[in-house]
Amino acid sequence: MSDFHNDQPSMGSRVAAVEVITQILLQQGSLSTQLSRIQAKVDFDDQALLKEYCFGVCRHFPSLNSIALSLLAKPFEERDFDLYATLLLGLYQLQHMSTPDHAAINESVELCRTLKKDWATKIINAVLRRYQRDQDDIIAAISSQPSVEFNLPKWIIKRIKKNWPDQFESIVEATNARPPMCIRVNLDKVSREIYKNMLDEEGIVSRETSFSESGLYLETAVPIFVLPKFTEGFVSVQDEAAQLSAQILHPKNNERLLDACAAPGGKTGHLLETAPDVQLTAVELEPWRLERIEENLERLGYQVELIVSDAGDLKNWWDETPYDKVLLDAPCSATGVIRRNPDIKINRKPADIEALVEIQSTLLDNVWQVVGEGGYLLYATCSIMPEENSLQIERFLARTATAVEVPLNSISSHSINSDSTISKVATNTSNNKTDHGHQLLPKVDGHDGFYYCLLQKRDA
Ligand SMILES: C[S@@+](CC[C@H](N)C(=O)[O-])C[C@H]1O[C@@H](n2cnc3c(N)ncnc32)[C@H](O)[C@@H]1O
Known part of the structure; x- marks a missing residue:
C-alpha cells in the first residue's frame, strides 16, 4: 500500500481513516491500537470525525461489505485493500452520514490519487455513483442476506441464535447500537x-x-x-458490567489479591479504589500493555506490584504464598463488547473461539493453584459464548475437586464478607441465569455483555 508516513504536519481525517481501516482489513492490530497510533497525526479538530469514520465503517462492515461486493465486478486483492477501505468509507458516508453525496464521491476519488492509485479512480467513482443512483434497488436485492439484515458476520449470528434464541433480537440490537x-x-x-x-x-x-x-x-x-x-x-x-468484578470480589485492606490478566488496568484500579491497602499483584502477558496499567494507576494515585508474565507460568512469577482472592479476567472473544470494538465484526473468526477456550481452560487450571484454601477466584469474560463461560466452568468444576461454585443469584447481589461467607447486599434479578455463573447480555443504553463465575477453594 502507499506510504502515508510523510513529514506533513497533519493528515486529513479521511486519509487517516483509510489507513486505519486498511490495517484492520489486513488483520494488523485492533481498531483501538490503530486509532491511537494515528490520531496524533490528525488535527485535533478532525479527530472526532476520524473516529466516526473508523468506528462507523467497522460497525456497518457486514452490510457495507455485502453492498460493495454486489457492485464490484471482482473483489479487490489484498494489495489494494487501501482502495477497498476507500470504497467502504465512501459507502459509509453515502449511507449513514450527512456528508453531501458529491463530497463523499469526489473525496473518495481524490483518495485514490493520494494513494497513488489513479488507475482506480474510475472504479471507485462508478461504484459510488451507481450506489447513489440505485441504492433502494441495490439494498432490496441483498436485504435477505443475514449479514445485511443483522449487520453481523454470519457465524456470529448463528451462534447467538443457537445460544440465546429468546434474546436474539435484543442482543443484535444492543450489539449494533452505539454504546452509552x-x-x-x-x-x-x-x-x-x-x-x-x-x-x-x-x-x-x-x-x-x-x-x-x-x-x-x-x-x-x-x-x-x-x-x-x-x-x-x-x-x-468503564462499562457498568466491568465494574462488578470489584463489587463481587470485595477486596479488603491487607488481603493478598491477584489480578491475573491485568492490562489495561481498568479493574486493577477499581480493586484498589475499593481497598487501597490491599496487597495486589497484577500480572500481564504483553509487555507493551503494561504501560497502560501504569498510566491508569498513576492517574488514580496507586502503586502495585506489576509483573510481565504468562499468569499460568507459575514458576516464572509466583513466590508460592497463596492469594486470598484472584481475579481471572480471561482473554476472550469479546462478543459481549462488539459495540465498543466493532472491528471484531471484521477480524474475529470461529476458530478464534476454540483457541480461546483452550487458553482460558489452561489459565483456570494453572491460576487455581495460587488460590489459598478458603480463598476465591472470580472468573470473568466479556463474552456471550457459553463455551467460554458456563460450559468452561462446568468442565473446570468436573475436573477440579477443590473448586465449588459460589452462587450469584443476581450479579450485584453478593459480596464476600471478611468471614468468607456470602452476604446479600442488593437484589436485582433482570439478568440471565445460566447453569454456572452469571451471564449479562448487552443492553441498549445499558451494560455490556459480560460473564462472571465466583469459585471458592475447599479441601479436596
Ligand atoms: C480482558 S483483558 C483484561 C482487561 C483488564 N482486566 C481490565 O479490566 O482492564 C485480558 C488481558 O489478558 C492478557 N493476557 C492474555 N493471556 C494472558 C496470560 N496467559 N497471562 C497474563 N495475561 C494474559 C491480555 O494481554 C489482555 O491484556
Whole structure:
C-alpha cells in the first residue's frame, strides 16, 4: 500500500481513516491500537470525525461489505485493500452520514490519487455513483442476506441464535447500537452522589447505574478531559458490567489479591479504589500493555506490584504464598463488547473461539493453584459464548475437586464478607441465569455483555 508516513504536519481525517481501516482489513492490530497510533497525526479538530469514520465503517462492515461486493465486478486483492477501505468509507458516508453525496464521491476519488492509485479512480467513482443512483434497488436485492439484515458476520449470528434464541433480537440490537458512555466514580475519593452533582454543575447529565454501586451513565458522551477532576483520578471510563468484578470480589485492606490478566488496568484500579491497602499483584502477558496499567494507576494515585508474565507460568512469577482472592479476567472473544470494538465484526473468526477456550481452560487450571484454601477466584469474560463461560466452568468444576461454585443469584447481589461467607447486599434479578455463573447480555443504553463465575477453594 502507499506510504502515508510523510513529514506533513497533519493528515486529513479521511486519509487517516483509510489507513486505519486498511490495517484492520489486513488483520494488523485492533481498531483501538490503530486509532491511537494515528490520531496524533490528525488535527485535533478532525479527530472526532476520524473516529466516526473508523468506528462507523467497522460497525456497518457486514452490510457495507455485502453492498460493495454486489457492485464490484471482482473483489479487490489484498494489495489494494487501501482502495477497498476507500470504497467502504465512501459507502459509509453515502449511507449513514450527512456528508453531501458529491463530497463523499469526489473525496473518495481524490483518495485514490493520494494513494497513488489513479488507475482506480474510475472504479471507485462508478461504484459510488451507481450506489447513489440505485441504492433502494441495490439494498432490496441483498436485504435477505443475514449479514445485511443483522449487520453481523454470519457465524456470529448463528451462534447467538443457537445460544440465546429468546434474546436474539435484543442482543443484535444492543450489539449494533452505539454504546452509552459509562463512568466509574472513585469512591475512595468522592461519593457517587457528590460526583453526580459535580457533573450537573458542568451541565453533564447523568444517571446512576443499577447494578454497579459506583457507576454513572452519561446522557451524551463527552471527551474525558471535560470530566471534572479526571486527571486527579476522581473518575474512570468503564462499562457498568466491568465494574462488578470489584463489587463481587470485595477486596479488603491487607488481603493478598491477584489480578491475573491485568492490562489495561481498568479493574486493577477499581480493586484498589475499593481497598487501597490491599496487597495486589497484577500480572500481564504483553509487555507493551503494561504501560497502560501504569498510566491508569498513576492517574488514580496507586502503586502495585506489576509483573510481565504468562499468569499460568507459575514458576516464572509466583513466590508460592497463596492469594486470598484472584481475579481471572480471561482473554476472550469479546462478543459481549462488539459495540465498543466493532472491528471484531471484521477480524474475529470461529476458530478464534476454540483457541480461546483452550487458553482460558489452561489459565483456570494453572491460576487455581495460587488460590489459598478458603480463598476465591472470580472468573470473568466479556463474552456471550457459553463455551467460554458456563460450559468452561462446568468442565473446570468436573475436573477440579477443590473448586465449588459460589452462587450469584443476581450479579450485584453478593459480596464476600471478611468471614468468607456470602452476604446479600442488593437484589436485582433482570439478568440471565445460566447453569454456572452469571451471564449479562448487552443492553441498549445499558451494560455490556459480560460473564462472571465466583469459585471458592475447599479441601479436596
Ligand atoms: C480482558 S483483558 C483484561 C482487561 C483488564 N482486566 C481490565 O479490566 O482492564 C485480558 C488481558 O489478558 C492478557 N493476557 C492474555 N493471556 C494472558 C496470560 N496467559 N497471562 C497474563 N495475561 C494474559 C491480555 O494481554 C489482555 O491484556
